[in-house]
Each structure stands twice: as C-alpha cells, then as structure tokens.
Amino acid sequence: MPQNIPVQDQYEQLVQKLFDELMELVLPVCKNEQDAEKVRQAFYFARDAHKGVKRKSGEPYITHPLAVAKIVVGEIGLGVKSVIAALVHDVVEDTEYTVEDIEHLFGAKIASMVDGLTKLSSATATSETSEQAENFKKMLLTLSDDVRVIIIKIADRLHNMRTLGAMPAPKQMKIAGETIYLFVPLAYRLGLYAIKTELENLSLKYRFPEEYNEIAEKLNRTNAERIIFIDQFIEPIREKLRESDIDAHIYGRVKNVYSIWKKMKSKNLTFEEIYDLCAIRIIFKPTSLVPEKTQCWHIYSLITDIYKSNTERIRDWVNIPKANGYEALHCTVMSRSGIWIEVQIRSERMDAIAERGFAAHWRYKSQEQNSGSFDEVLEPWLRKLREVLNNPQEDAVEFLDNFKMNLAVDEVVVFTPKGESRTMPKGATVLDFAYNIHSKIGSCALGAKVNYKLVPLSTKIHSGDQIEIITSATVKPKVEWLEFVTTGTARNFIKKFLKSESEDAVKQGQELFEQKMKDLGITQMGRVLSKVIPEYKCANKDQFYNKLGLGQISLDGVEKILRQNAASKLVKYWTLQIAKPFKGKKRQKGAERENQEKFVVAECCHPIPGDTIIGFNEDDGTIDIHKKSCLIAVEKAAQHGNKIVDATWSQEKVESYLTIIDLRGIDRKGMVLDLMKIISEEMGVNIRTLNFTSHDGVFEGEISLYVRSDDDMKMVLEKVSKVKGVDKIHRRESTKIN
Structure with a gap:
C-alpha cells in the first residue's frame, strides 16, 4: 500500500475496490435493477455489521465476505441470492443480528441459506466427539434443502485457504487437514474441478511446504522446454482440425503440483521419473447438426491419423458421464518424441461444466428448458446422501467418515439384469451394489451372479459388469460385512x-x-x-x-x-519442545514451554528424531506424536483440530528406534550378505529382521532396523542405494495418499 496515505484510508480504498469488482461480476446476472440494489444493500449491511473487526492479516473483516461473494459469482457462476448469502454469511455468527433479522431484510430463502452457513458454537460438541466433525455434521444436514449452501461453504473455505499464511502453524495444519479430508472431495463431487485443484495445491503447500516448493521450482525450471514440446505436439492437430473446418481452441496444461506429488508418493517415484507432466485440452465449438459426442469421436479419429493411440487408456465420459456431471473424451497418444500424452476432448458446454460444476450445468439446462429446475444428474446423489444425513444419533466422527465415503473420486459403471446402468465408487463390492439398489435387497443378500457367474458378496465389481443379486428371507446383516463394504450407504444400514x-x-x-x-x-x-x-x-x-x-x-x-x-519397541518416550495446546482465539503467541508429560510415539508412522512432527492431546493425558506426513495425523487434524499440539524434537533421550525400509532390484548372488555388511559392519546399525523374496531375477526386500535419528536413516538409505543391483529403496510410509 502507498506510504503517503493513512492506513485506514488505504483499507477503505481496498474495500471499495473489491466491491466495485464484485458489482462488475454481479450486474450481468441481475435480472433487473432491483437485484443489483439488493446486492448493494447486503454489502452495506455486512460492512456496518463487521465494522471495526479485523482479519488476522490486519485487513477489515468485510474483505472476506466480499472475496467469497466474488468467488461465488465469478469462479463458480451462482446467482444473486447466493451472492447476497455470501456477503452476509458471517453476520449471525459474529454479531448480534439473528437469522430472523436476515429474513426480515432479505427474505426466507436467503435466511435459510445463511442459517446453513453459520458456524456453530463449540458448546454443541461433546467431550467424546470432534468439534469440527459435529459442526460439519450439522452444516451438512442443510444440504438436502439447498445445495448452494455447500457450494458457498466451499467458496468460503477457498478464500480462507488463500489467506492461510496469516494464521499460526497449528491452525494452518488443522485447516489444511480439514480441506484435503472433506472439502476437496466435496468440490470434486460437485464438479468444481478448478477449485478442487487449487484446494489440493494450497493444502499441500501448508502441510508439506518443502516438498511443494521443490516440485514447483522444478516445474518452473523445465517450463521453457515443455512449452516448445507442447507447441510442436499441438501444431499438426491444429492443422488437421482447420482442414476439417472444426472451430476449436487447443492448449497444453501442466499437471498441478499436488497431482505430481501424489503420484510420486503412491508410486514411489522421483520428479524426474514422471514423464506425463502435461496434458492437451481441445475445446471445440459444436455444430447444431451433429450430436456433441459424435463430434468428440470424430476429433479423436483425426488425432489418431497423426499419433498412435493407446486404446487401453481411452476414457469415454461422453456416453456415460461421471456421477458429478463431468463429460469429456480422454485418450492417450504417443508423441513423435516417444512420450505418452493425454488428450482431453470437450465441447464448450462440457468445458464450462468441468470447470464450474453443477452451477454451469444448471445454467445450460435453464437455457435449454427455459427453467431453473433442479437437475436430475445431481438429484440421485443427493437422495443417497440424505440417507446418510438422516441419522442424527450417529457419532459425529463416524458420521463424517460415512459421509466422505459418498464422495468417491474414482467410479465404475455396472448394470442390472435389465440393463439399467448404476454408477458405483471404484473398489465397491457386490454387497455395496445390493444396497445401492435398495436397503432391503442389501440386508437380505445371500450372494450374486456377476456376468452369469456365481460369486460371494465380497467380490469387487468392475466397469461393464452385469450383476444379479440373490436374496434370502433368512439372511440378515453380519458384522463381517463391515470388513468389505466400501460405500457409506451400505455401511450405514449395516451398522x-x-x-x-x-x-x-x-x-x-x-x-x-x-x-x-x-x-x-x-x-x-x-x-x-x-x-x-x-x-x-x-x-x-x-x-x-x-x-x-x-x-x-x-x-x-x-x-x-x-x-x-x-x-516390539525399544523405546517409547522422548522429551520434546512443545507449545501450549491450541485453543482457537485464546492461544498465546510464543507460549512455548518444556513439558515433562509422556509423549507416546505413534506406531502408524514411527517418527524418529529429525522427522517433522505434530502432537495430539489424548484422553489419558499423554500426547500422541506423529510425523506430519502421516495419513492418520492428517485425519486427526481434520477431526480433532482442537487437540493439536505443536511439537518439535528437543533433546533425544534414546539410543535407537525401530524403522523399516523397503528395497527392490536385480537379484544376484551375495546380495543379502553385502547389505548386511554395509548396514551392520560399516555403519554399526543393528538389524532386527530381513525378509527377501526373488522372482524371475527381481528381488523385493524388507529390512527392519534400529536408528538414532533421521540423519542416520538418510545415511542408511544413501549407502544401501549404491549397492550393486539395488534399484529402489525408501523408508516405509502409508500407501494411501490424500
């Protein structure tokens, strides 16, 4: 901000600038001047209600609802009512105004939306449940009335993530954990791909800043050569489409940092080993004489005249769209430099829906039908969701897990005996399918026929399967069913x-x-x-x-x-430097102290001195210490953020701790002996167990050993990686990546 203008005047100029930008976005969607005046009224009302209140960044609080309203209309495409609700969404929580006041000023519908968006008091949470989970549960109960509530909530979370840098570290971990745990799948499920991607990246940035910055820096460093490669790949396609009189926009996009990080973790790859860093997108203007999906396949045939296609990697979401409404034809072709490239083919309508989700879907439906009615694509999902939401006695944390199961990212399409298609989450079983048809069918399912072959209820289903459920009046749900069902609907009915x-x-x-x-x-x-x-x-x-x-x-x-x-554990406790447990707004800055309570090392991730860690207060008075990268820690941060303790290693009181490394490589005589010599004799590290298997000249191994710190662990990995024949080596981590 300019130094010669008083701070207060600078802030007033900022607020006015944000409001002017909002009105530029709102005016095109207003039906009349009365709509525009209602938006102005909501702004002045919210500005006065939040007067004198500052954000952590020091900016006036009204900048937050203004930013949320801009996201709602500009990035998602909702209308006037949603903008008004976004502007006043925090008034009831933070001021003396009530929902009744909102109804009196702006009407019943906006009051209902604000009521659903209002954060609930921490007093609603019991000692046995997570405050966040309880609040999420009550917030989500409003979803069955108006899906715009959850869309505005996602916009609210997006702005909070964009400004998360002003918050203390424990709050950053809590909010980032909640975001990747719940809001990312929600954004995906509602088709908000652009927002989902940004939330993923921002969450990674605050959870693992070093890894995020390293990948971002490497992407930036290789950007120039990637641009040249993309231009060379696109040019023949552009010429081919021009010859066929197809009006299309073609561009290359780089995979986002989070998706690259996720692939590196899940497949144990380095950045340099990932070759599909970019994808090509073709967005065409459809002609009215030919169906859009036919035009997609026509463009695909033109591309394969130039490049060879991998037919096993074709994804046909134009004939059977994803459950969130996504439509596109994806194919993978071999470039002339020998690198596989994914090409996404979409119409302008498909692209709008892909980026803005159901908001864009409603708009196109409205244009086609001259009606703003609720779209049938969203309604089946909401119907299933209401089954999960309709259990107010359920424990809040368990409820949140069940709800999250209904936000499955990967899907398969299967068929009933009569040929009706059903979309199910990838990994779902026959029993999940039975409950998807009807709870009574699921509860008395005895077995099934998949593609006319008799199979047990635990059988996983795949795209294209035709499934017939066999029932019996004597069958009833069993505890064992919970071990293999994957959908929240099935799990909820069984429980x-x-x-x-x-x-x-x-x-x-x-x-x-x-x-x-x-x-x-x-x-x-x-x-x-x-x-x-x-x-x-x-x-x-x-x-x-x-x-x-x-x-x-x-x-x-x-x-x-x-x-x-x-x-199994040589040691269990360390002395660590911790900060006082985070208590929301009451946390005192810099309140670090030496604490002599017991710190219990989590067995899920085996943190050792040198690892970046986080702690959680447990009911028995101990503090549970996890690696920050631990998936259990991420879920606990999302569900029990009020129990986070900021912890770092202070003074190591132990000599060694058990950890595990996995190896893979080319088998040869004397391999195990060489490994034992390096680890035990040269480095003096105590080996607890070795397990090796060999097949067709390739070995896979697991070594559990005792190390004193993360530096020791890095040295072991470095030495062992240089042993002849060793191809891959890494310290064991969770295999599931959020």
Missing part, C-alpha cells in the same frame, strides 16, 4: 441393523474385557485397546466388544499380544 441387535453383546464384551484388564492390573484402557483391536482384526472397539460378547473371539491370547507390542 444401524447391528446396533439394534448388539447393544447387549457390546455391553457384555466390554465387561469381559475390563475384568480381564483388571485381573492383569492394567488401568489405561484406551492405550491397550489401540494395541489389541488391530490384532483381533476389528475396525473399532464396538466391533471388538461385540465379537467378544457374542463369543466370536477369545481373550486367551491377549497377554501374548500385549507382550509382543511391548517388546
């Missing part, structure tokens, strides 16, 4: 049925377990349960207690399990 029958069994199982622990002299039940439950292959403590109460499992071997867990 509701089991809950009605198993409350007594759960109570009896809990009493048996508590008595056993009492006999063993163990008092910290929560910590013991976290060790025991996975050993009995149970999903949670209720399933464990239920099986125990029904006599399906026995506690005869529990002492052995506890001894094994105790022996």
Whole structure:
C-alpha cells in the first residue's frame, strides 16, 4: 500500500475496490435493477455489521465476505441470492443480528441459506466427539434443502485457504487437514474441478511446504522446454482440425503440483521419473447438426491419423458421464518424441461444466428448458446422501467418515439384469451394489451372479459388469460385512441393523474385557485397546466388544499380544519442545514451554528424531506424536483440530528406534550378505529382521532396523542405494495418499 496515505484510508480504498469488482461480476446476472440494489444493500449491511473487526492479516473483516461473494459469482457462476448469502454469511455468527433479522431484510430463502452457513458454537460438541466433525455434521444436514449452501461453504473455505499464511502453524495444519479430508472431495463431487485443484495445491503447500516448493521450482525450471514440446505436439492437430473446418481452441496444461506429488508418493517415484507432466485440452465449438459426442469421436479419429493411440487408456465420459456431471473424451497418444500424452476432448458446454460444476450445468439446462429446475444428474446423489444425513444419533466422527465415503473420486459403471446402468465408487463390492439398489435387497443378500457367474458378496465389481443379486428371507446383516463394504450407504444400514441387535453383546464384551484388564492390573484402557483391536482384526472397539460378547473371539491370547507390542519397541518416550495446546482465539503467541508429560510415539508412522512432527492431546493425558506426513495425523487434524499440539524434537533421550525400509532390484548372488555388511559392519546399525523374496531375477526386500535419528536413516538409505543391483529403496510410509 502507498506510504503517503493513512492506513485506514488505504483499507477503505481496498474495500471499495473489491466491491466495485464484485458489482462488475454481479450486474450481468441481475435480472433487473432491483437485484443489483439488493446486492448493494447486503454489502452495506455486512460492512456496518463487521465494522471495526479485523482479519488476522490486519485487513477489515468485510474483505472476506466480499472475496467469497466474488468467488461465488465469478469462479463458480451462482446467482444473486447466493451472492447476497455470501456477503452476509458471517453476520449471525459474529454479531448480534439473528437469522430472523436476515429474513426480515432479505427474505426466507436467503435466511435459510445463511442459517446453513453459520458456524456453530463449540458448546454443541461433546467431550467424546470432534468439534469440527459435529459442526460439519450439522452444516451438512442443510444440504438436502439447498445445495448452494455447500457450494458457498466451499467458496468460503477457498478464500480462507488463500489467506492461510496469516494464521499460526497449528491452525494452518488443522485447516489444511480439514480441506484435503472433506472439502476437496466435496468440490470434486460437485464438479468444481478448478477449485478442487487449487484446494489440493494450497493444502499441500501448508502441510508439506518443502516438498511443494521443490516440485514447483522444478516445474518452473523445465517450463521453457515443455512449452516448445507442447507447441510442436499441438501444431499438426491444429492443422488437421482447420482442414476439417472444426472451430476449436487447443492448449497444453501442466499437471498441478499436488497431482505430481501424489503420484510420486503412491508410486514411489522421483520428479524426474514422471514423464506425463502435461496434458492437451481441445475445446471445440459444436455444430447444431451433429450430436456433441459424435463430434468428440470424430476429433479423436483425426488425432489418431497423426499419433498412435493407446486404446487401453481411452476414457469415454461422453456416453456415460461421471456421477458429478463431468463429460469429456480422454485418450492417450504417443508423441513423435516417444512420450505418452493425454488428450482431453470437450465441447464448450462440457468445458464450462468441468470447470464450474453443477452451477454451469444448471445454467445450460435453464437455457435449454427455459427453467431453473433442479437437475436430475445431481438429484440421485443427493437422495443417497440424505440417507446418510438422516441419522442424527450417529457419532459425529463416524458420521463424517460415512459421509466422505459418498464422495468417491474414482467410479465404475455396472448394470442390472435389465440393463439399467448404476454408477458405483471404484473398489465397491457386490454387497455395496445390493444396497445401492435398495436397503432391503442389501440386508437380505445371500450372494450374486456377476456376468452369469456365481460369486460371494465380497467380490469387487468392475466397469461393464452385469450383476444379479440373490436374496434370502433368512439372511440378515453380519458384522463381517463391515470388513468389505466400501460405500457409506451400505455401511450405514449395516451398522444401524447391528446396533439394534448388539447393544447387549457390546455391553457384555466390554465387561469381559475390563475384568480381564483388571485381573492383569492394567488401568489405561484406551492405550491397550489401540494395541489389541488391530490384532483381533476389528475396525473399532464396538466391533471388538461385540465379537467378544457374542463369543466370536477369545481373550486367551491377549497377554501374548500385549507382550509382543511391548517388546516390539525399544523405546517409547522422548522429551520434546512443545507449545501450549491450541485453543482457537485464546492461544498465546510464543507460549512455548518444556513439558515433562509422556509423549507416546505413534506406531502408524514411527517418527524418529529429525522427522517433522505434530502432537495430539489424548484422553489419558499423554500426547500422541506423529510425523506430519502421516495419513492418520492428517485425519486427526481434520477431526480433532482442537487437540493439536505443536511439537518439535528437543533433546533425544534414546539410543535407537525401530524403522523399516523397503528395497527392490536385480537379484544376484551375495546380495543379502553385502547389505548386511554395509548396514551392520560399516555403519554399526543393528538389524532386527530381513525378509527377501526373488522372482524371475527381481528381488523385493524388507529390512527392519534400529536408528538414532533421521540423519542416520538418510545415511542408511544413501549407502544401501549404491549397492550393486539395488534399484529402489525408501523408508516405509502409508500407501494411501490424500
């Protein structure tokens, strides 16, 4: 800002500038001057209501609702009512105005939207549930009334992420975790691809800034040569389309940082090993005489006259669009330099829907039908969603997990015996399909025929399968079904049925377990349960207690399990430097202290000194320490952000800790012996176990060893990577990447 203008005047100029920009976007969608005047009224009302309130950045608070309103109309394409709701969406929460006041000023519909957008008081959360999950749950209950509520909420989150740099580190981790856990799949499910991509990138930027910056820098460094390659690839296609009188815009786009990072993690690749860094997009202006999907295939045939196509990588979303309305034809062709390139073919209408989601879909429908009615593509998803939302007694965290299951990113299309198509999430089973048809069919499913072949209910389904469900009146849902169903709808119905029958069994199982622990002299039940439950292959403590109460499992071997867990770790506690637990607005800046409480190292990610870590306050008084990259930590940050503790290594009090490395390479005689010599003799690192398998000249191995710090771990990886024949080596991480 200019130095010669008072700060207050600069802020007033900023607010006026943002409002002028908003009105430029709003006026084209206003039906009349009355609409424009309502938007002005909402701005003046919100500005006065938030007067004197500042954001963390120091800017007037009104800049936030103005920015959200600009996203709503400019980047998503919603109308006047949504803009007004966005402008006043925080008034009820932050001021003395009520929903009734909003209704009096702006009408019942906008008041209803604001009510759905208003953040709920932390007092609504119980001690057993996450405050965020409880708030999400109540917010999502409004979704069945008006989907614009959740779209505006996504816009609100997008602006918060764009300005997250002004927040303290624990708040950044919490908000970024919530974003990747819930808001990214929500944006995807509503077809908001551009916003989904930005949210992914911003979340990565604050969760793993070093990795984000490294990839961004490498992309920037190789940009010039990539532009040359794209231009050379596009030119023959552009000429071919021109010869065929096809009016199209062709451009290349670089994959976003998050998608590159995700591929590097999931496939254990380096940046240099990823070759499909860019994709080509063809957006054509359709002719009225030929169907759009026919024109897509015509363009595909012209492209394959130039470049060879990989037919196994064709994605036909023009004949069967994705469940979120996405339409396009994707193909992969071989460039003249020997690199596979993805080409996306869309009409102008398809492209608008791909970038702006259902808002654009409604607009095109409105133009075609002269009606603003709710589109049938969104309604089936909302109908299924309402089944999940219609269970107010459900635990909030469990509810959030079930809801998230309905936001599946990858999908398959299967068919009923009569040929009706059904879209299911990738990885879904026959039983998920049965519940998708009807809850009564799912609850009495005995088996199925997939492509006329008899299969069990746990069979995973694939695109193109024709599925017939076999039912029996004597069948009822079983606990075991929860082990293989993947959709929230199926899981919800199964759990509701089991809950009605198993409350007594759960109570009896809990009493048996508590008595056993009492006999063993163990008092910290929560910590013991976290060790025991996975050993009995149970999903949670209720399933464990239920099986125990029904006599399906026995506690005869529990002492052995506890001894094994105790022996598997050489050390358990460290002294760390931590900040006081984050308490929202009451957190004191710089309030660091040396804390002598017990810090328990998480077994899911095995953090060691040198790793970037984060802590969570547990109910038993200990602090659970995770690597920041741990997927469990990300979910805990999203669900239990109020328990985050900012932790760093202070003074190491241990000599070594167990960690695991995975190897792959060309097998040869003496390979294992060479590895043992380098690790044990040259480096003095204690090996606990080695497991190696060899097939067709390729070996895969796992080595568990004790190291003292992250520096030791890096040295081991560096030395072992130089052993002849070793092709891949990495420290074990979670395989699921958010």
